[in-house]
Amino acid sequence: MEQQPTIWNPVAECMPREELLTLQLGQLQQTLMRVAENVPCYQGKFKEVGFNPGDLKDLSDLANLPFTTKEDLRLNYPYGMFAVPMRDVVRIHSSSGTTGKPTVVGYTKADLASWTELVARFMTAAGVTNEDIIHIAFGYGLFTGAFGLHYGSEAIGASVIPISGGNTDKQLMIMQDYRSSVLVCTPSYALTIADRMEKQGIAPESLALRVGLFGAEPWSEQMRVEIENRLGVIATDNYGLSEVMGPGVAGECLCKAGMHLAEDQFIAEIIDPDTCEVLPEGSVGELVLTSLTKQAFPMIRYRTRDITRLHYETCDCGRTFARMEKTRGRSDDMLIIKGVNVFPTQIEEVLFQIEGCQPHYQLVVERENNQDKLEVQVEVNEKIFFDEMKQQRAFVTEAEKKIHSALGLSVKVKLVEPSSITRHEGKACRVFDNRKN
Amino acid sequence: MKVEQISIFIENKSGRLAEVSGVLGDAGINIRALSLADTSDFGILRLIVNDTDKAFNVLREHNFTVSKTEVIGVEVPDSPGGLSSLLQTLDKNNINVEYMYAFVERSGDNAVIIFRFDDVDAAIDVLTKNSIRVIEGKKLTSI
Numbered sequence: 001m002e003q004q005p006t007i008w009n010p011v012a013e014c015m016p017r018e019e020l021l022t023l024q025l026g027q028l029q030q031t032l033m034r035v036a037e038n039v040p041c042y043q044g045k046f047k048e049v050g051f052n053p054g055d056l057k058d059l060s061d062l063a064n065l066p067f068t069t070k071e072d073l074r075l076n077y078p079y080g081m082f083a084v085p086m087r088d089v090v091r092i093h094s095s096s097g098t099t100g101k102p103t104v105v106g107y108t109k110a111d112l113a114s115w116t117e118l119v120a121r122f123m124t125a126a127g128v129t130n131e132d133i134i135h136i137a138f139g140y141g142l143f144t145g146a147f148g149l150h151y152g153s154e155a156i157g158a159s160v161i162p163i164s165g166g167n168t169d170k171q172l173m174i175m176q177d178y179r180s181s182v183l184v185c186t187p188s189y190a191l192t193i194a195d196r197m198e199k200q201g202i203a204p205e206s207l208a209l210r211v212g213l214f215g216a217e218p219w220s221e222q223m224r225v226e227i228e229n230r231l232g233v234i235a236t237d238n239y240g241l242s243e244v245m246g247p248g249v250a251g252e253c254l255c256k257a258g259m260h261l262a263e264d265q266f267i268a269e270i271i272d273p274d275t276c277e278v279l280p281e282g283s284v285g286e287l288v289l290t291s292l293t294k295q296a297f298p299m300i301r302y303r304t305r306d307i308t309r310l311h312y313e314t315c316d317c318g319r320t321f322a323r324m325e326k327t328r329g330r331s332d333d334m335l336i337i338k339g340v341n342v343f344p345t346q347i348e349e350v351l352f353q354i355e356g357c358q359p360h361y362q363l364v365v366e367r368e369n370n371q372d373k374l375e376v377q378v379e380v381n382e383k384i385f386f387d388e389m390k391q392q393r394a395f396v397t398e399a400e401k402k403i404h405s406a407l408g409l410s411v412k413v414k415l416v417e418p419s420s421i422t423r424h425e426g427k428a429c430r431v432f433d434n435r436k437n
Numbered sequence: 438m439k440v441e442q443i444s445i446f447i448e449n450k451s452g453r454l455a456e457v458s459g460v461l462g463d464a465g466i467n468i469r470a471l472s473l474a475d476t477s478d479f480g481i482l483r484l485i486v487n488d489t490d491k492a493f494n495v496l497r498e499h500n501f502t503v504s505k506t507e508v509i510g511v512e513v514p515d516s517p518g519g520l521s522s523l524l525q526t527l528d529k530n531n532i533n534v535e536y537m538y539a540f541v542e543r544s545g546d547n548a549v550i551i552f553r554f555d556d557v558d559a560a561i562d563v564l565t566k567n568s569i570r571v572i573e574g575k576k577l578t579s580i
């Protein structure tokens with residue numbers, strides 16, 4: 001039997017950093033040439049700052065280039081940012097915009113091949129092999145998640161069950177009957193599955209699941225522990241966004257010490273989301289990505305809005321690529337309430353400590369009499385429902401106190417009925433800021 | 438002696454009570470007694486029904502958050518001071534009443550009150566020693 005690798009592409013993934021930086025510089029110069037030639041949006045941006053692609057001599061010069069934002073993609077809807085003619089594009093995907101038009105991205109054959117490679121890398125890093133049966137519960141469609149994982153699985157030689165999203169009972173039946181060993185979905189859907197298993201009395205040991213590849217939304221370490229306990233899997237994180245590639249931009253190895261970011265294909269910078277200054281190594285800030293190999297849809301300094309931190313020491317697994325911490329939320333989601341910066345994930349962590357399980361919650365911010373008011377709505381469940389009113393009220397008071405001490409901000413906690421918080425394609429909408437309306 | 442009561446979390450918005458009774462009615466379940474404790478945001482609805490397990494399952498299926506609690510039904514003479522002397526007896530014996538509510542039907546000439554105690558067994562003990570009639574759980578759900 002052929003031995004499965006533990007590192008999919010050791011030459012790339014364990015490349016000495018000096019070599020990596022040389023590779024990045026050469027690829028960046030080529031990418032800049034290509035966009036300056038083929039993408040009017042970049043021609044305009046470069047002209048504005050008086051930049052010629054030939055001017056870039058050092059990787060540090062990248063910091064002088066303008067950013068690309070979601071707004072740029074919207075203005076160039078649908079195909080304005082494509083750097084190749086449509087005859088070379090073999091696939092269109094788009095990302096669900098929360099407001100207005102979605103953004104459209106394209107892939108050439110070579111782009112699909114590199115995407116496949118990136119997913120195969122992080123799946124292998126999470127311990128997936130050709131013996132595995134991969135249960136892909138991401139929605140197949142314009143969203144990149146399902147297809148990315150599908151290609152990676154096939155590249156590895158694993159068996160794919162393209163079940164797509166929804167219908168949890170059917171998912172469970174297939175998981176039991178087909179012996180799915182790897183679950184691919186959002187972390188919140190993994191918990192929905194766990195809830196349903198509990199209701200149906202299905203023990204995790206009765207399933208063949210052993211690895212979970214979860215992504216497409218931020219999740220906390222506590223949530224990882226809960227998923228691992230309730231589903232009986234090793235839960236790993238992966239990161240990607242369709243504007244840049246889809247899943248595979250970064251993914252965790254079994255050391256669970258951050259997600260290895262594919263630096264042979266992307267340059268990562270961390271900036272201060274307010275001042276837009278590049279921050280020194282090891283700082284927490286917004287991740288900015290530049291693609292190095294993409295043909296159809298190259299991105300120069302794309303502002304991901306994801307808040308994270310990068311670590312550059314070589315990982316115990318031997319990979320040299322930077323390790324990206326779990327995203328702490330989006331710079332868009334960051335709320336400034338009475339001058340205090342609040343990320344939904346902070347509140348999530350507090351609720352987790354009180355409930356001992358992943359809460360379904362949402363934050364509603366209102367302005368009353370020029371005062372910002374934050375209401376935390378928490379869906380009640382059997383673990384936090386008490387028959388006695390004084391216990392139920394004590395729960396609310398305790399939650400309010402703990403959030404207050406964690407954030408330095410007083411909030412109102414409101415219990416709501418199960419399933420009353422809107423979920424969008426398996427992702428929960430966490431924040432409603434009504435101050436802007 | 439004990440009887441199982443169902444508690445349901447409901448948000449304080451119109452129509453929720455009607456929805457609960459609708460769900461139970463459709464499942465052919467009769468409500469024997471009910472009480473609602475509420476705050477400005479939410480309420481806890483407590484029910485004694487003729488088929489507790491079925492009610493529990495059907496409410497869960499309809500996405501309500503439900504729990505089961507043990508309570509007891511006590512006969513109280515329907516005469517002035519009936520309830521008050523009962524409460525005094527409990528108090529004297531250090532039995533804490535968490536909450537109580539009246540049963541819809543009567544048992545002969547007597548009213549029936551549902552009690553939730555923090556220590557149910559101790560409460561039953563005190564009540565029987567004081568010759569106060571605790572109604573059989575089975576009898577209560579089928580009244």
Ligand SMILES: [Zn+2]
Pocket residue numbers: 253254255260315316317318319
């Ligand atoms: Zn590693």
